[in-house]
Amino acid sequence: MKQDIQYAIRTLARTPGFTAVAVVTMALGIGATTGIFSVVHAVLWNPLPFNEPGRLAVIWETDAHNKSFEEGASTPDFVDFRRDARSFSGLAAVQGRWLNLTEERREPERISANAVSGTYFDVLGVRAALGRALGDADDRPGAAGVVVLSDALWRSRYAASRDALGREISLDGAPYRVVGVMPPGFDSTDNQAWIPLAPSLGAFKDLRGVHNLLVIGRLAQRVSFERAGAEMSAIAARLARQYPDDNAGRSTRVLPLAEAYSGGVRPSLLVLLGAVALVTLISCANVSGLLLARAAGRTREIAIRRALGAERGRIARQLLTESVLVALVGCLGGLALAAWGRDALVALSPQSLPRVSEAGLNLPVLLFSLLLSAACGILAGLAPAVSGTREIERSLRAGDHRAAARGSVRGVLVAAQIVLACVLTTGAGLLLRSLQNLRRVDPGFRAAGLVTARIQLPRSKYPEPPRENFYKWPEVLRFYDEVLPRLRALPGVSSASLAVNHPLREGWTSQVEVEGQVQRPGERDETRIRPISPDYFRTTGTPVLRGRPLDERDRQGAPGVVLVNEAFARRYFPGRDPVGRTLSFWDRKREIVGVVRDVRFRGPAHESEPAVYPSLFQVPISDVFLLVRSSATRAVVIPAMRTAVRAVEPDVALFQVRTADELLTESLGSSRFETTLLSLFGVAALLLSALGLYGLLAYSVARRTREIGIRLALGARRSDLAGMIVREGLARCLAGLAVGAVAALASTRLLSSLLYGVRPSDPLIFAGVFGTLLAVALAASLLPARRAASVDPWKALRTE
Amino acid sequence: MIELRNLEKAFETRAGQTFVLRRIDLKIESGEFVTIMGPSGAGKTTLLSILGMLDHAWTGEFRFLEHDVHAMKPRERIDLNKKHIGFVFQQYHLLDDLTVAENLDIPLSYRNIKGSERAALVADTLDRFQIVGKKDLFPNQLSGGQQQLVGVARALIANPKLLLADEPTGNLHSDQGREIMRLFQKLNDEGTTIVQVTHSEENARYGHRIIRLRDGWILGEETVKDRIGTTTGAAR
Secondary structure, X not given: OHHHHHHHHHHHHHOHHHHHHHHHHHHHXXXXXXXXXXXXXXXXXXXXXXXXXXXXXXXXXXXXXXXXXEEOEOHHHHHHHHHHOOOEEEEEEEEEEEEEEEOOOOOOEEEEEEEEOOOHHHHHOOOOOEEOOOOHHHOOOOOOOEEEEOHHHHHHHHOXXXXXXXXXXEEOOEEEEXXXXXXXXXXXXXXXXXXXXXXXXXXXHXXXXXXXXXXXXXXXXXXXXXXXXXXXXXXXXXXXXXXXXXXXXXXXXXXXXHHHHHHHHHHXXXXXXXXXXXXXXXXXXXXXXXXXXXXXXXXXXXXXXXXXXXXXXXXXXXXXXXXXXXXXXXXXXXXXXXXXXXXXXXXXXXXXXXXXXHOOOOHHHHHHHHHHHHHHHHHHHHHHHHOOOOOHHHHHHHOOOOOOOOHHHHHHHHHHHHHHHXXXXXXXXXXXXXXXXXXXXXXXXXXXXXEEEEEXXXXXXXXXOOHHHOOOOHHHHHHXXXXXXXXXXXXXXXXXXXXXXXXXXXXXXXXOEEOOEOOOOOOOOEEEEOOEOOXXXXXXXXXXXXXXXOOOOOOOOOOOEEEEEHHHHHHHXXXXXXXXXXXXXXXXXXXXXXXXXXXXXXXXXXXXXXEEEEEOOOOOOOEEEEEEXXXXXXXXXXXXXXXXXXXXXXXXXXXXXXXXXHHHHHHOHHHHHXXXXXXXXXXXXXXXXXXXXXXXHHHHHXXXXXXXXXXXXXXXXXXXXXXXXXXXXXXXXXXXXXXXXXXXHHHHHHHHHHOOOOOOOOHHHHHHHHHHHHHHHHHHHHHHHHHHHOOOHHHHHXXX | OEEEEEEEEEEEEOOEEEEEEEEEEEEEOOOOEEEEEOOOOOOHHHHHHHHOOOOOOOEEEEEEOOEEHHHOOHHHHHHHHHHHEEEEOOOOOOOOOOOHHHHXXXXXXXXXXXXXXHHHHXXXXXHHOOOHHXXXXXXXXXXXXXXXXXXXXXXXXXXXXXXXXXXXXXXXXXXXXXXXXXXXXXXXXXXXXXXXXXXXXXXXXXXXXXXXXXOOEEEEEEEOOOOOOOOOOOOO
8 A cells, every 4th residue: 555655646746737637626626515515514514502402492483374483482472481391401582682882981882682581591501601691580670780791792892801700881771790701602693792681671571472582492301302392382272272362373393403593594505515516526527537548548557567466456446546645635725725715605605694604624524525535536536447458468569558548438427527517507507597587576665875774772761661651652753853854964865764674674573453354363464564754665765556655644643554565455455445444453553544565575586475564653663774865875875874863862873784785685695695606616517527528539639640640641621620529529518418408407406496587497598508518518629629630641640 | 387278369350250379289398498489470479478367368278387277267367377477578568657676576566475575575686687776777767678687577576487578689689689588598497487489580599499380370399409508408
């Protein structure tokens, strides 16, 4: 073995050109696969940074009537779960927040935080790295405000100083004391702080119909997920009987916590991993072709070795050693490529891809890369190793160093590359068309010139009123009245409004009763509730189709009004005019005064759902979006918006600032990610296949020099010879395409769930791919064809 | 040592069977130095390849050292080759990427011999053939004669009982060729059975017996009367 390795190194070093091409080809395939694998590993397979993560579960609530399977729990439901469930050694609730962090003589900062129940850290089984975590004693109404920081926030804001412990800070105007810091990597959702849940629950805490808590739990000893799921379903059934108005038709799903992080993205990530594996296979086939050509030139050496007693297995081992060595050196290059591309890959990833920031060259990824390289080396070396010469005596006697190459095997390899390239480019073509279709979808509003920004009014200055006074929140109304004129007066601004959701945010749902249409509990549909200020539809460019928009009349004390969208009208008033009809939600009746165009608030790929738009002045909320339509640039508008808001409320910071164009781009995030990567893979596959075909044809021309010389001497025209080579190239391509078409048809079905407005068997895409591959084959054939046409017949025949 | 009976080799062509060797009956005793001669296409090298177990597509009987080669599988024949036969080629067929010492080591590495033992054998062989000073040179740094010398040394390093040589001086000039033939004679005197294929009548005179082939048939055999060399007389 040592001898084989030494000889392999020496042989490869003596042909630096060949070795460089083979190593780079391997590095491309291995590097791309390693990069994608690092993302897939981080998102899907990296264990969560908690104690015994396999025992952790998420408990979703489901709504059978609305076919919704991943809803949060209401606070009363969570209390009942904790009281009744025996399958869990602990249950905890989590609610995400955005908070203004302010301190004396320091710049305020907007941070993402989780309000958690006292059992949260016990359930996860993680201790604080510094100080302590939150406990039950902290999670009581009236308890002193305490906060635990993330390691990242502790380092960025307090330079990892132990003095941060005990520090008094203000979160949304309320005092909190820092009691602990969590270990690095604890929260992979980039959450920056944890505060107790109970003291911060607002007016909705007693409403069973408000499902705003994520519930997690740790399975009790020797309890399976199935058993826990059965128990929770039984508890949910009991609550449905007990509280039919709110819980009828509702049940639960118990899933591993890891799936809550990554379940939705699993199919697309696995598609990408499969696609990049195809690129690696093409690289292997390419290198295999190179090695085969090289082995053909070493027929004499192999024959000598066999004449000297080497068994075929020994020769094969020697050739495989070379190919594995090429692959291992390619592995080093691939790792460098993966490391270099890691940041670009993470930046390209959609926001919906959780834990992607954990992607990197850790031990599992390095091991994968090493195993992949060994496998590639063996795969690439198999054909040359197996096709060792049997014709020892003839090879030795002839002394002919240009012994017959394994042209047929190389031809099969090139055809295989074309098959794989066909599959990849077809997939890329379908996704590109799908993305194009998505970009053409009318989202229901005009994105150009629209800017959105979110604010949260601090609780300290805007304390939440009691539930019975929920609709009378004078402080918030005063803020609306003061900020809106300032926004409208900004230079370049043609319209400004406020809303709880911007056009591409799903928002809340609630059950809505339509007058005259009684629905039994459990059969009520969920409807999107989207409070807005007057001028909202003018600002977003969404047309009001019937009736009137909201206006200054629609304030506190006036009759309750809403607008509904087309989807709502189709569901509840098919063929009839809903204007003037009445509906109820949140204990209030409201008149429908208008119908607006549907807006695709779940993104261009999703049809709109029924939605109602009440007046924000009748349903005041302290967490709202500012929407401004302006002819000025982003760089001008956003600072102006900040100034306008700070003039009314100095302690409020803008966050989640986006233009509507950016929001639309983000809404396509997952599609863009898959399409971009698959397109890159498709291009790589085309290039590698072209190289493989070029190499085959060039070798064919070199081997047929004598034949070409004879043909010329017998009267063939040079164009005939060039055409002969081009036809050979196209024939090989067509052979690959014939199989590739079938393979592409079979494989593109896997993409069905990722496509929009295009069928997996779209004939135009297939035709385009075939045309592209034929063009690539033609391009790859041109240079060898030119060489064939340039052969000097007398030289060719004299050489022989 | 070698006995061939009715050995034949043929190719199937569109025109029917084309024979390369026809009804070859031949005996070679241990210690003989036999030359096979004949015009181009007579089947000399084919016969040598069969004797060297490099060619398995033939019919008839072939006994070698009490083994019925005709009844053995190709793998068994290769094992027999490894144990008892060395081959010298006209084109030397040294491996260009290996030094002289490494070229000598190659056949040993295919015979499950321990590294230390191999190193000792290589050293002995370099010494025996007086090429110690050239052990780190590559074939392209040697003359034709030196390359053939290394080829002979390689063929002998595993101590074969039978040495087969295919036109061993074909690519050498006459002085170098004589050196090689004298070496063969010396080896034969030391006990190695040698079978060579040659066009050269002079080279044939270094051996004991000449077998003449034509069109695949053995035309005849003759004892060398005016043998060149240090010893004369019949084979032992």
